[in-house]
Amino acid sequence: MVENWDVIIVGAGTAGIPAAIFAGQRGAKVLLVDAADKIGGTLHLTTGQMSAAGTSLQKQLGISDNSNDHFDDVMRISENTADKDLVRLAVDNAAETFDWLMTNGFTPLDNHPVLGNAHEPYSERRYYWGPFGGISILDAITPLLDEQIASGNVVVSLRTKLKNIILNKKEVTGIEIQAEDGTNAIINGKNIVLSTGGYSSNPTLFKELSGPTLYWKGAYPFSNGEGLTIANNIGGILRGKENYLCGYGAILKNFDYPSEVTTRVISHPHLRLPWEIHVNVDGERFFQEDYDSVHVREKKLLEQDKLKAWIVFDDEILKESPPLLKDFSKEDMISFFSSHPMFYYANDLQSLANKSGINSEGLIKTIEEYNFNIENNHPDSFGRVHRPLKIEKPPFYSICTHGVSITSTVGLLVNSELNILKENGEPIGNLFAAGEILGSGQTMGKCSAGGMMLTPALTFGRLLGQKFLSW
Ligand SMILES: Cc1cc2nc3c(=O)[nH]c(=O)nc-3n(C[C@H](O)[C@H](O)[C@H](O)COP(=O)(O)OP(=O)(O)OC[C@H]3O[C@@H](n4cnc5c(N)ncnc54)[C@H](O)[C@@H]3O)c2cc1C
Incomplete structure (x- = not known):
């Protein structure tokens, strides 16, 4: 030796x-x-x-x-x-x-x-x-x-x-x-x-x-x-430490942190334009969902409580939009709503918010404003252009995502x-x-x-x- x-x-x-x-x-x-x-x-x-x-x-x-x-x-x-x-x-x-x-x-x-x-x-x-x-x-x-x-x-x-x-x-x-x-x-x-x-x-x-x-x-x-x-x-x-940054849109397997990641939402607009809205724990949107910069959404997520965001949509969006989850079909996603702890649905927004752990007043107000702007052809509050459908047809759905690194x-x-x-x-x-x-x-x-x-x-x-x- x-x-x-x-x-x-x-x-x-x-x-x-x-x-x-x-x-x-x-x-x-x-x-x-x-x-x-x-x-x-x-x-x-x-x-x-x-x-x-x-x-x-x-x-x-x-x-x-x-x-x-x-x-x-x-x-x-x-x-x-x-x-x-x-x-x-x-x-x-x-x-x-x-x-x-x-x-x-x-x-x-x-x-x-x-x-x-x-x-x-x-x-x-x-x-x-x-x-x-x-x-x-x-x-x-x-x-x-x-x-x-x-x-x-x-x-x-x-x-x-x-x-x-x-x-x-x-x-x-x-x-x-x-x-x-x-x-x-x-x-x-x-x-x-x-x-x-x-x-x-x-x-x-x-x-x-x-x-x-x-x-x-x-x-x-x-x-x-x-x-x-x-x-x-x-x-x-x-x-x-000041350079901490996390990736956007991970769907964890469970809340027992650290957890494995089941998949991610496809949130890059060049891969899939958004049909849903993304909200924080207050039920408020916090960025322009169709803005073509990964970096911007990652930085905005850093400002949100516990780096969490919920993707919210309704039944019509579920039916009409292309698959939302990386490597999973729409049928797979639908099955997650009855089997996966990060997926929620309800017949009204109040119940959806309660189940998801989001502020219900905030969520209802956010969706009212989002729908109002679409209905009246007003510009979106965040400048979003791709707004194919209002969020109005029950059941309503949400998916909890975490910012992970x-x-x-x-x-x-x-x-x-x-x-x-x-x-x-x-x-x-x-x-x-x-x-x-x-x-x-x-x-x-x-x-x-x-x-x-x-x-x-x-x-x-x-x-x-x-x-x-x-x-
Ligand atoms: C899933 C994943 C995907 C990634 N993708 C990319 C990518 O595509 N592009 C990119 O640029 N970066 C990527 N990264 C980051 C990049 O791969 C890592 O930063 C890089 O490989 C780390 O290299 P390293 O030599 O520092 O550490 P490692 O390759 O982890 O080597 C460290 C070694 O030290 C050993 N060790 C630890 N503690 C001790 C100890 N006390 N005594 C003795 N040995 C010890 C470990 O066993 C290990 O073998 C990714 C990271 C992960 C986890």
Whole structure:
């Protein structure tokens, strides 16, 4: 066993694996530890959507793109809330990461790259993913890790948990780990990389750091924020709470938070124009339902109590409108009204509001006003144009939706060499971080910029292994 590793990488996931591969390729003796019983981390779950500008694939397809435009797009979409230095580092190096994946067997879907439409679209086609989400990426990089393991440069230790970081004055000398049988050991290393991911499987930490209740049980089970907490305990600064943002329109399986998500309402107007209205707990509408910006509705939802919104409609809308739920037919939806805790119906609006937990006076007033404006051909109070039907024919229906997020907004402050910084701005010598442990708020800001978690995680891991670590 090596007595003083050149590099100890904690977290064999999206960022940790490339860090180990590239450090191993440079001849470093690398220990890669992970609490789980397999490598891959969130790559097992992620949709795998990456963004990169100036890639070989774009060139082949005649798409003229560059990292400056990518940078401008991310800063525009995030309304300048993302960390400029980290976005710069990510986008300037994203093409090389993406090309590296493709050289090693990653194949995106046929029509890719695309602009993307689940979030605010990019101005150029630079958004790609493979047929199996994150697994398409894991399949490309695992053989490269295996090569380094075979060469003896990288040793992987699974079921091994980070318990502490050993700080000796200004330098980190190693880590304390705990094996599955509960025994602890100190391991010495010249460089320590924390790539332990986010905290979205830890409801207490999620509430403390991000603010809202953790509604969605969907993050990697080992995303408990342990690395982030340990680094914070030895002086690493956490930042980014102000960038918390949640996705719109999730239908949770039940109210036992965190819950799995049954499905989502299709609320993007370019996929389905709205026939229903969306109200808050006061029974009031709070945005223009046919406004073509995901970002605007997500931000408006942040202002609503408990991030909840109810989709309200009547029997005629149910019959006439196209399917409302992602991946479910209208018949499926109808069956949910007698079987699913988030679906309600009643013969009058007062009862519907009571069953749904919405203020009934507010709901009745909102629907009266909505109907009045349609009937009299008056403009909608929120400027909505698509108003095909009034809401007037019983039974009336509502669906409770929650604003959910699965990523961790808050993260460790680092410099542009990914060295973790202390309160006084000094780096904690030889302690580095990459991936979601930096917080989604740094590379995406207060928005969902397509691919701007996964690509930076892979890229920062690569850069650490390739450039930033010395031994
Ligand atoms: C469902 C889902 C879909 C997503 N889709 C996208 C997308 O399409 N595009 C995008 O940009 N982003 C997406 N994201 C976010 C993105 O995938 C993640 O931010 C990224 O994969 C995280 O990489 P990471 O290396 O930081 O963490 P991970 O890949 O989770 O790796 C962290 C590793 O650390 C280990 N670990 C944790 N604690 C310890 C400990 N104490 N000791 C030892 N090991 C530990 C874990 O077991 C894990 O293997 C998605 C996330 C989810 C959950």
